[in-house]
Amino acid sequence: MGTIHVLPDDQIEELLHTAIVGRIACRGDDGIGGGRPYLVPLAYGYDGTSVFAHSGPGRKLNLMRAEPRVTFEVDEATAPDRWRSVIAEGVFEEIDDPDQRLHALRALYPPPAPKPSLGPNTVVFRIRITSRSGRYEIPD
Amino acid sequence: MGTIHVLPDDQIEELLHTAIVGRIACRGDDGIGGGRPYLVPLAYGYDGTSVFAHSGPGRKLNLMRAEPRVTFEVDEATAPDRWRSVIAEGVFEEIDDPDQRLHALRALYPPPAPKPSLGPNTVVFRIRITSRSGRYEIPD
Numbered sequence: 001m002g003t004i005h006v007l008p009d010d011q012i013e014e015l016l017h018t019a020i021v022g023r024i025a026c027r028g029d030d031g032i033g034g035g036r037p038y039l040v041p042l043a044y045g046y047d048g049t050s051v052f053a054h055s056g057p058g059r060k061l062n063l064m065r066a067e068p069r070v071t072f073e074v075d076e077a078t079a080p081d082r083w084r085s086v087i088a089e090g091v092f093e094e095i096d097d098p099d100q101r102l103h104a105l106r107a108l109y110p111p112p113a114p115k116p117s118l119g120p121n122t123v124v125f126r127i128r129i130t131s132r133s134g135r136y137e138i139p140d
Numbered sequence: 141m142g143t144i145h146v147l148p149d150d151q152i153e154e155l156l157h158t159a160i161v162g163r164i165a166c167r168g169d170d171g172i173g174g175g176r177p178y179l180v181p182l183a184y185g186y187d188g189t190s191v192f193a194h195s196g197p198g199r200k201l202n203l204m205r206a207e208p209r210v211t212f213e214v215d216e217a218t219a220p221d222r223w224r225s226v227i228a229e230g231v232f233e234e235i236d237d238p239d240q241r242l243h244a245l246r247a248l249y250p251p252p253a254p255k256p257s258l259g260p261n262t263v264v265f266r267i268r269i270t271s272r273s274g275r276y277e278i279p280d
Binding site: 001020021023024025026027028033034035036037038039040041043069070071072073075077078079080081083085087089108109116117118 | 161163164165183211212223229256258
């Protein structure tokens with residue numbers, strides 16, 4: 001058992017920049033799962049303003065196109081009472097412009113990583129972050 | 141870039157048993173956040189059937205009491221194209237019975253960890269898992 005505190009802004013930014021995988025939750029209004037939210041992990045990049053990712057066709061894209069307002073989360077934990085996390089509200093936006101796609105892919109795969117070859121059906125998108133908050137817990 | 145596969149049942153169970161923190165998403169129908177789902181990390185225990193956790197009063201409990209059908213997620217990642225994850229559907233249930241509370245706390249804090257002293261307002265609850273599926277990605 002520990003005590004939960006507010007994570008300072010600089011640590012919010014650090015966690016958003018360093019985590020490998022985050023999660024998005026969006027409304028699951030397609031009749032699957034009894035109305036539960038859709039929740040899925042996402043390898044992502046971050047440029048200080050938006051989260052960038054890509055995806056093939058499927059339920060995730062269908063749901064975000066129908067309702068672009070999503071919640072994004074990252075965390076890191078070393079024990080049940082020693083963790084930090086960020087929860088952000090954001091808006092899903094597809095990226096079609098070639099220059100913006102390049103920016104997104106560079107955030108996702110910073111050099112010297114090779115730029116990936118995306119399939120013809122792959123959608124590149126951003127989650128434009130509109131608000132964020134962080135928490136951390138340390139043992140008593 | 142890698143290829144995504146279906147995670148076998150034994151690895152689904154292993155990941156549910158070993159992860160420190162999972163995340164729950166529930167409907168955010170209280171007018172906060174523009175109708176976005178509520179998404180929050182959760183230190184948890186698992187007994188093969190249910191996820192156990194506890195929480196003080198707040199938005200998480202209010203929302204799950206209003207709509208007990210939640211989505212639960214765990215993952216582990218070592219690179220953007222090397223991860224595994226489990227997504228489960230479940231039902232929130234508060235635990236009041238003393239024997240069941242002890243079972244829940246033992247799943248959360250396995251011996252030899254000391255049993256925590258919970259505050260008078262702390263709610264112990266389970267997410268009874270009703271379905272689960274897993275995925276993993278490995279580099280091409």
